[in-house]
Amino acid sequence: MFKLRKQLLIGVAALSFAAIGMTAYAQADGADGRHAPTPEQQAKFAEKMAKRQAKLHDDLKITPAQEAAWQTFIGKIKPVRPADAPQRPSKEEWAKQTAPERMDHQIEFMKRAEARLAERSAAVKEFYAVLTPVQQKVFDEHFKKMEQHRFGHRGFHHGGSDDRP
Template identity: 45%
Template sequence: MKHLRATLVSGLMAAGLASAVYAAPPMPAGPAPDHGGMQGMEHGGEHRREAMARRQAALHDKLKLTGSQEAAWKTYVEAIRPPQAEGRPGRPDRAEWEKLSAPERMEKMLAMMKEREARMTTHLAAMKTFYATLSPLQQQIFNDNVGGRMHAHHGGRGRG
């Protein structure tokens, strides 16, 4: 009897899901709307800078920094500021990229990776210096609010 009930419940759930999928409105034809992803990058840089400033202001408020910590905070924020560049920094022109041979493209990709690694190393040094000025409670707040938390994305399966 238990097996029959479980089978019946599973069947009803599957039927409900199937009907919900078919009852959903169809997706509109045409280009996908721009939600701030890779499309529309000409305005994305400014949007990202504004979003970063909002997150930093919120973190600053949560940390309740003391006067002696303010200088370290300003140094940290300055160090993690993305470089100001036209277009997409670190991304080659598509037409130029397609002219390159496979080994040349790989060399360019490796050079871009090394540049990103150097920026991350600078960010890490600034973060460690600032983090050392925080109390244990402030460190926990910082840990909870600053990137690198793998479980927050993709169900904890790696990429963050």
């Protein structure tokens, strides 16, 4: 009897500690853990993008004849700014929606994402056609590194060979 009471007491204490930890985590994390980027974060992102673009421009050794195609390419691949993006429903609005309405919102989001990806793909193909074979190899390497950086955090390129998708 004493062992059972002791085990129950230990179990209740462990659950209490877990609940306290989760409460503290939720309070520190904010409402849903996401927030709009601050102006400082946006400026830092823009600065990093400009540096990457300048490095790619230098690595490709863009000729004066290719400069117009480069400028067009850079203009077409700019990320969507939060002010330009459609607004998400608030947490309260989302909670009021039915499951089919939520699915419709998700489908619309995916359609917009697919359209943006198709536009970027067309811009890459258009710019790629202007490059020399040597420049195309440099661009391919740059693009491969970018994908590894972007998707590598999700386990696609951690360990193993590079021939995996």
